[in-house]
Amino acid sequence: MYIAVINYNMGNIKSVANAFLSLGINIEVTCSPEVIMNASGVVLPGVGAFHDAVKNLKDLNLYNTIKEVIKQNRPFLGICIGLQVLFECGTEGQICSGLGIFRGNVEKIPPGFKIPHMGWNGIKIIKKDSKIFKDIKDGESFYFVHSYSAVPQDLSIISSTVEYGSELVSSIEYGNTFGLQFHPEKSSLCGLKILNNFADMAFNN
């Protein structure tokens, strides 16, 4: 039993891997479709631009693998850009199609405050019974770094929001598919707790 952490050359994979390792969770850092399909849970981390992320997934033949993982409702966690690519369209630098799992686009954070939205910010938990937020209290702070933000058409997938000039989506959830805009691997004990919640759910699924 292991969690697959997808390595697709999008920045700091090491921090996510080390966060799971520090929790004693068995992981495979991989870009192999087979290893991903056989995992108890799949994590798509990532730092960088939307179009690079989509391109790298396609180049590594992972585009359809991820779609299949989600279609089969296997536990999946997208972090930051790993959440954003689940949507139909990215607008970062150039218009770019995403995986289109969820309807909606990824759009520049509305002006008014410093961009990127960078630092610790408290989230408002909307799905109170979310398995991923087990033992996380409403208003808890997490570490964000992003200039673009997902705007889902289906508001019912939003599991938490964050206030930054306007109300931004900080996490989504549909079945066993989860996405976090913040970085749990950089959010100290509460972030680690979320990764642990995901692993618990994946291993008991």
Next chain:
Amino acid sequence: MISKRIIPCLDVNKGRVVKGVSFINLRDAGDPVELAAFYDREGADEIVFLDITASHERRKTVVELASKTSEKVFIPYTIGGGINNVEDVREVLKNGADKVSINTAAVLEPDLISKSSSIFGNQCIVVAIDAKKTSKGSWEVYIHGGRTPTGIDAVKWAKQAQSLGAGEILLTSMDRDGTKDGYDLELTRNVVEAINIPVIASGGAGSLEHLRDVFTIANADAALVASIFHYGLYTVRQAKEYLLARKIDVRLTGRK
């Protein structure tokens, strides 16, 4: 809204933590990774490591530090010192650091800021400025660990660094560094008002009032703190409780 950040700073020499007093006297204080992990548990918002090792092997030492830290520290951390080119930036980030801080190399070769920020994103490029007050009432940028004056105006340089793609400014007052007399509020406020990217104030923190003032009077986004915490005067939590009681938004967690 985004919280004001409290950032312990660890000066590192040959893999060990030291606390510089006005850049001169150094005192050994332990393993940087263990100390950073301790501050993570204590509720610090980020960690800044400044490697002051005098060696041609500096890239190796900072990459090693980045790598070891990523195994035990789960808050963002910045590594400065020995970052001289895009390859240095790449290696340090690849090994787990969230940001690099560039000081002398940014002044000598401003292109390094634009090149690295276009490849890795503005958010991971911190430009560190060591500034000293001049007789005319402005502030001059010093490089080479505060040994070499440059004739460059600190406020102008901060603006230029921003336009080149810096994501953040780490602003150290050389006049206050190591004095415990408080941050240079005037310098900090001048830089904060001149730019739109976050400013981390550094140099001179000796009491909790100093932290309050740098947020309320100078409007800094973050405060770099060394001796207050390193010598156990206050815990991170005590500092944050003090600030919170004065209506300054901080993330409260960690040991009481």
